[in-house]
Amino acid sequence: MKTKELFSKPNQITFIRILLIPIFVIFLLMDLPYKDYIAAFIFIVLSLSDALDGYIARKHRQITKIGKLIDPIADKLLIAAALIFLIGRIQLWMAVIIISRELIITVARILFLPKKVVIPASMLGKIKTIVQIIAIVAVILNMPFNWWLMLAAVIITIVSGLDYLVKMGRILGEDVFNLSNVITTFRLLLIPFFIISLVGQNKNFALAIFTLIVLSDKLDGISARIMAQITKFGRIYDSFTDFILVISSVLAFYITGVLEFLWMAIYIIPVLFLVITKLAYFSKYNEVSSSPMGKILIGFSYVVIGALIISFPYKFYMLISLAVIAYAYMAVDTYKMLASRKPKSS
Numbered sequence: 001m002k003t004k005e006l007f008s009k010p011n012q013i014t015f016i017r018i019l020l021i022p023i024f025v026i027f028l029l030m031d032l033p034y035k036d037y038i039a040a041f042i043f044i045v046l047s048l049s050d051a052l053d054g055y056i057a058r059k060h061r062q063i064t065k066i067g068k069l070i071d072p073i074a075d076k077l078l079i080a081a082a083l084i085f086l087i088g089r090i091q092l093w094m095a096v097i098i099i100s101r102e103l104i105i106t107v108a109r110i111l112f113l114p115k116k117v118v119i120p121a122s123m124l125g126k127i128k129t130i131v132q133i134i135a136i137v138a139v140i141l142n143m144p145f146n147w148w149l150m151l152a153a154v155i156i157t158i159v160s161g162l163d164y165l166v167k168m169g170r171i172l173g174e175d176v177f178n179l180s181n182v183i184t185t186f187r188l189l190l191i192p193f194f195i196i197s198l199v200g201q202n203k204n205f206a207l208a209i210f211t212l213i214v215l216s217d218k219l220d221g222i223s224a225r226i227m228a229q230i231t232k233f234g235r236i237y238d239s240f241t242d243f244i245l246v247i248s249s250v251l252a253f254y255i256t257g258v259l260e261f262l263w264m265a266i267y268i269i270p271v272l273f274l275v276i277t278k279l280a281y282f283s284k285y286n287e288v289s290s291s292p293m294g295k296i297l298i299g300f301s302y303v304v305i306g307a308l309i310i311s312f313p314y315k316f317y318m319l320i321s322l323a324v325i326a327y328a329y330m331a332v333d334t335y336k337m338l339a340s341r342k343p344k345s346s
Helices: 009-019 021-029 035-059 065-085 092-115 123-140 146-171 179-199 203-226 232-255 261-285 292-309 315-341
Strands: none
Touching: 009 021, 009 035, 009 065, 021 035, 021 065, 035 065, 035 123, 065 092, 065 123, 092 146, 092 179, 092 232, 123 146, 146 179, 146 232, 179 203, 179 232, 203 232, 203 292, 232 261, 232 292, 261 315, 292 315
């Protein structure tokens, strides 16, 4: 990538917009007269600058691949920052759903980068952003009907997310509208409610939702095999949903004091390793890697999550066992990668 392309005028505006997000958060949190009006004004300016960099890019023909990627990321960072620091005025489940969707689509965009494919913002995605902006401003200023505006933002956020998933499936040359992927989507949508239940210390409800998540995970695999609907997109989608569940569960257990920071540090390394290796494998072979040990790791992660929910007496030993399996998986996978790079002897 050329430096001139990276630091084109539209991209400069996008970078500045990202750097100014903390200023918006500071005014949102400060105890000053008219702070909400100032915060709302900054938020609107940062949001409108999105249209400005797009206009300049089109007028001067400076539309770049990096611009198509970082521009929506800037939008997502601004929206996420607003939602996080407005929790209390915005219901937690609304913030979780919107942020989860943005995270999913952002990771999916990055996943396609090694294939030199950039999925630009769609019209539905732009409408979604506008509705989110209006709803957040309404919440900041405590305007009437702000709850209904946020509900509208949640609904269109989900719809636009599904639209992106369909486009990704088409890029892979596959039909994503099948029973298996619908079940995976159901599982993905259950995760925010599961995390909210954990954080809210509603263990019975959390256990019920977690049971549905586990059952739907098995059901989507069975349906894919029976109906011959096993696809590359489906495998990517299923793996990503597993990662979202495991990562968000660990964070929720840490927030509620069930897990100490040391356990988070222990588990974050193999999780990052899994993500990186799967991305590298997909980049090289256009396929998602799968191994029996990886399936055991994910399966046992589910068991440990269940044990932590019900405060199983021997959960400490289960946590140790999970760490051993995770690092053993890392060691085996690393050995395989190094072995595959060795030149074959003649």
